[in-house]
Amino acid sequence: MSKGSITAEPPVAAAPPPSGPVGRGRHLTGALFLGPAFFLLAVWMVYPAVYTIIRSFFGRTGYLGTFVGGANYERLFTTATLVRAIENNAIWVAVVPALVTAIGLIFAVLTERVSWAVAFKTAVFLPMAISAFATGVTWRILYQQDPDIGAINALGRSVASVVSSPGVLHTALPSTPSLQTRNGAVVLKTPVQPDHSVLLGLTGIPPQDVPSGAKQAVRPSARAGAIDGVVWRDFKPGGGKPGVVEQGEDGLPGVTVQLKDASGKTRTATSGADGSFSFDNLPAGTYHASIGANTFAKPFNGYGWLGPKLITPSLLIAYIWIWAGFAMVVIGAGLAAMPRDVLEAARTDGATEWQTFRRVTVPLLAPVLSVVFITMIINVLKVFDLVISLAPESTQANANVIALAMWRTAFGGLNDFGTGSAIAVFLFVLVIPVLALNIRRFKREV
C-alpha cells in the first residue's frame, strides 16, 4: 500500500540546510528521537531475524537444540508437502501479479469513461477494507459443495435445473438383482411376455421423497393379453422381503414405465396411486420393461471448489478479488497524472482507441504498472492468512504455500522450529531480490 502512494505523491523536498552552527544539542535531540525507533527495530526485527537464521541450522526443539548443519534445508526440498508448497507458490507468482495488474488496468481505464465511476471504484476497492481472514471465511462458505450452502454451487444448480430437472426419485435404487441400472435407467433383466406381471421394486427413497397421494402397493395379477405391474417402494421398517409387495409398502405414483417390444417400438404407461400400471392388447412376443433414466436423474451436486484439485484455483480467484481494487486505484492515480496532450495528439493523428491504449497509455503507465506488479509479487510470496482461513483442513496440504508451510511446521503441531526457521529464511531469500529491485527503482525516481 505504502509503495503505491509514493508514486502518486511528489517526493518530499529536502529540508533547507540549517543556518546556524550544528550544536551538540541537535545531535542529542536527533539521537533521542531516533532512539526508541532504533531500539524497537533492534528488538523486533534485527534480533529475531539473526536468531531465525542461526536457528535454521539447529534441531527441532529447544532454544537452539543440536546443530544439524544443512539438514533442515535438505528437508525443505525433499519433503512432499513442502515441495508442494514451493510449487504452489510458483503458480501464485506466475498467475496473480500479472492478472491483478491486467484487471486493475482494465478497471482503471474503463472507470475513466463511465458516469458512475465512484460507485464502481468503491465496489471494486471495498474488498481491500476487509481483513483477509474474514474474506477467506466468506469465500469458504461461497465455495461450499452443497448447493444448499455454497452460493456459487447454488447458482450452478439454478443453471443446471434449466437444462435438465432432477428426477423425482433421484435417490432410488433397484431392490432386487432381477432389476439392474443401465445408463441411468432401471431395467428388468429378464424379458416378459403378455399374461405375466412385472414387479419393479425400488429402495433408497426417503419417506419425504415419496410422491404425495401414494397408497398401499397392490400386487398385480396376470391378465390375458396384457402386462400388468407395480412400481413401489420396496421397503418397510426393518427392511421387509425384497421383491415382495408387503403390507405397509406404498406404491410410487406418477412413474413412467417403458415397454419395448422386439421391433424396438416403445409403449409407455404411468403408475397410479397404488403404483400399478398396465399395458393392454399386447400381441404375443417378448418385451423389455424399464423405468427411464429421467426418473433417476441426479440433481446437480455442486463442484468441489474446496476439493484437492480445485482448491488452488479457488484461492487465486479470491485473492485476485481482494487485490484488483488496489491495482485499480494505484493505476487510476497514474492515469490521472498522465499528460492529456499526448493522448490528444495520438487521436488527432488518427490512432484508434486500441492503438492509443496499446502504444501510448500502457508505455506511459509502465512505472506504475511495475510498482503494482512488484508489490503483488511480494504479497503473493508471503500469502498466508487467506490460505489458512479458506482451505479446509483436509485440503490444506494441497493448498500449501511457503508461509503456511512455515507456520504448520513450526507451530501447527509438528513443533519443528529448525525446519520452520529454514523455511522462513528460504522465504526471506526469495523476497530479497524483489525488494532490492524496488529499492533501486525508488532511488532512481528520487
Next chain:
Amino acid sequence: MKNRAVRGVALAMLALPLALLAAGCGGSSNKSSGGNTTATTGGSSGSSVKGTVTFDGIWTGAEAQSFAKVIAAFNKQYPNVTIKYKPVGNNVPTVLATAIAGGHPPDMADIAQPGLVKQLAQQGKLKPITYAKSTIAANFAPVWQQLGTVDGTLYALVFKAANKSLLWYNVPAFQQAGVTAPKTWDNLLKDAQTLKQSGTPAYSIGGADGWTLTDLFENIYLRTYGQQKYQQLSAHQIKWTDPSVTNALTMMGKILGDTGNLAGGTSGAIQNGFNDSVTNAFSTPPKGAMVFEGDFVAGVILSSTKSKPNTGFNATPFPAVKPGPNANAVEIGGDLFVTFRDTPAIEAFVKFLATGPAAEAWARLGGFGTGNKNVPASIYPDAITRATEAPIGKATAVVFDMSDEQPSSFGSTTGQGEWGIFQDFLRTPSDVNGIAQKLEKAAAAAYKSGK
C-alpha cells in the same frame, strides 16, 4: 516492507522466554484467592487431619463449581483440611512446567495428557500415590491402576473420564428404517444397509477433521484386538503394517467404502468437519443416520440442531466386534490427578477422591464420567448421560486416546501424519496396504525424531 513470515517466527521466539518469565512470576504465587474453595463444616472422624492442599486444575466456570461440590463432600469427612483449587484452564502443562522450574509446584494437579504424567514421573517430579492403592482397588477395575502407573509405580488417579467409544444415532431415522441401536459390528453393517434402503445414508462422517477418522479406527482396533495390542501400537511396538492393523483398516473400509451410504458421498465425508457431521445427522430431514464420536457430541446436537434427547437423538456404546473382555472396551479422555508432595492432608484427599461419594458428588450434576464401579448408573441426571457415562465404570479394558500417547507430528497434526493419511484412506478405502505402509513410514519418522 520486512518479510512478515520471518518476523512471525522471530516474534514467537522472542515472546517465548518473556511468557515463561511472566508465567513463572504468576506460578509461584499460589496464595491468590480467585476461585479458591475453603473448608467450612466440621465434626467427624477425619478431624484429626489438618492442613492445606493447593490444587491446579483445568476446570473453570460451571465445572469448577461442580468440583467445589466434590471438595465440599470431602470437607464433611475432613473438616480441618483446606483445599485451594486454582482454575488454570487449558494451560495446565505450561503453568506446571514453569511452576516446577521455579521450584514451587502446587501440591496436586489435574493433567489431561497421559504423556505429560509419564514425563513428569520419569523426571522424578511426582510423588507416588501407593497409599491409595487399596482404595482404588476397592472402587475401580484393575485397568484404572495401570492407566495411572508409570514404570511400575502408581502416580495418578484417573478421577474423571470422558467416553470416546460411542455411536450417536438419529432416533426417527432408525424408527423409519425399523432398526434398533446395533449391539455388534455385524449388526451395524446389516442395519447400515437397511438404513440405506430406507433412504437415509447410514453414516455421517466428519472427515475434514482427521481426528474423527483416527478415533473410528482406534475404536475398531480396540474392540477387535484389545487393550494390550492397542497400547503396543500406541507405543509403536507393533508396526502399522502388522496384520492386525490391515485387518482393522479393512473393517473400517467397509464403512468408508460404502460410498452410497455416506452422507454426501465420499466428497461430502471429506469436506464435512466434525460439527457438520453432527448437524447433518441430526437436522430434519437427516442427511445421515449416525455419528461415531465421544460424549461431547450431545453438546453439539443441543446447541446446533433442534433435535431433542431420546425422541430425536440417542447414544449407544460402540458396537462390540467380538464377544469377550474387549466387547465393552472403552477409549477415554481422562483427567489424571497427580501429587507433587506427600502430606497427611494430600493422602486423605487422594484416598477420598477414589471413593464413591467423591465421584457421586459430581456425577449427579452431569458432565462427568467415572471408572468407579461402585457409582450406580442411577446417579446420572438423565438417560443420555447414563447411556454415555455408565459404560465407563463397567468396562474391564480401558485405554487413552492413541493420539495422546504418540508424537504429535504423527498423532495430532492437521493434514499430516495419521490425520492426513486417514483422509487419504477415506478417498481410497480399497487401498488398505498402501495406507498401512504410509502410516508405518510416517510413524517411523515421527518416533525417530522424538516428541
